[in-house]
Amino acid sequence: MKKQATSSYDKAFNALGDPTRRAIFEKLRVRPLAVVEIADGLPVSRPAVSQHLKVLKDARLIRVHREGTRNLCQIDTRGVLAMRNYLDNFWDIALAAFKQAAEKHKKHE
Amino acid sequence: MKKQATSSYDKAFNALGDPTRRAIFEKLRVRPLAVVEIADGLPVSRPAVSQHLKVLKDARLIRVHREGTRNLCQIDTRGVLAMRNYLDNFWDIALAAFKQAAEKHKKHE
DNA sequence: TTTAATGGTAAGTTTGTACTTACGGTAAGT
DNA sequence: ACTTACCGTAAGTACAAACTTACCATTAAA
Numbered sequence: 686m687k688k689q690a691t692s693s694y695d696k697a698f699n700a701l702g703d704p705t706r707r708a709i710f711e712k713l714r715v716r717p718l719a720v721v722e723i724a725d726g727l728p729v730s731r732p733a734v735s736q737h738l739k740v741l742k743d744a745r746l747i748r749v750h751r752e753g754t755r756n757l758c759q760i761d762t763r764g765v766l767a768m769r770n771y772l773d774n775f776w777d778i779a780l781a782a783f784k785q786a787a788e789k790h791k792k793h794e
Numbered sequence: 795m796k797k798q799a800t801s802s803y804d805k806a807f808n809a810l811g812d813p814t815r816r817a818i819f820e821k822l823r824v825r826p827l828a829v830v831e832i833a834d835g836l837p838v839s840r841p842a843v844s845q846h847l848k849v850l851k852d853a854r855l856i857r858v859h860r861e862g863t864r865n866l867c868q869i870d871t872r873g874v875l876a877m878r879n880y881l882d883n884f885w886d887i888a889l890a891a892f893k894q895a896a897e898k899h900k901k902h903e
Numbered sequence: 904t905t906t907a908a909t910g911g912t913a914a915g916t917t918t919g920t921a922c923t924t925a926c927g928g929t930a931a932g933t
Numbered sequence: 934a935c936t937t938a939c940c941g942t943a944a945g946t947a948c949a950a951a952c953t954t955a956c957c958a959t960t961a962a963a
Binding site: 695698699701702703704707710714760762765766768769772773774775776 | 816
């Protein structure tokens, strides 16, 4: 797990750390949505959503492309993958620890 | 992806959203550590670390058990697994979308 | 060209939270 | 018994950031 000046997973975890941004992110799971559609139903204003989208985009968790006057947003797998890889590191260590414990237990029986 | 009153991944993402807590979490990747050892090297005070550990513990990202006067902390895979499962949902959707796009492209050639 | 729809940004406020110091409490050495 | 090491919690502060309203820009439709 190399440590860079600012890791790719760094911004991603920070982005999904906010419940409103998670709500936005989950909305996009169904299908790509315009900014208005995202804001609709959420308990915050549209400008707030715009600010959140900027954070998500910067974290590579969403992609945005214009379609006429609309800004269509969709999930970007790069951020998701970065977080997954990060978590896998800890998963591996846990498995190794478990394995070691199992070996030790085997010795004692 | 079922939605509960307060999801298991909810607290986990919130916990790892903070850079100091990520630093603590990463320190534990090597081996279980006491609170003092965790605080050592970090740019924050020991009480601050204690408060962070509480959040991580509540998110099921670490386990704590006393050993004499020391409180040994180690990584809890339950929180890690919860986040992994959450991310996998989006991963699947992305794969499906990609697959659909590939099919569409195939039709047009 | 006017009107309506979409949405980004600026500026200011407010709230949450990540910190600090101070204190008390427990367990293990001496 | 005293001292030392380890640690959690309370109380208060300071700063980050999640909001708001107001405004302007762009594009499409009337």
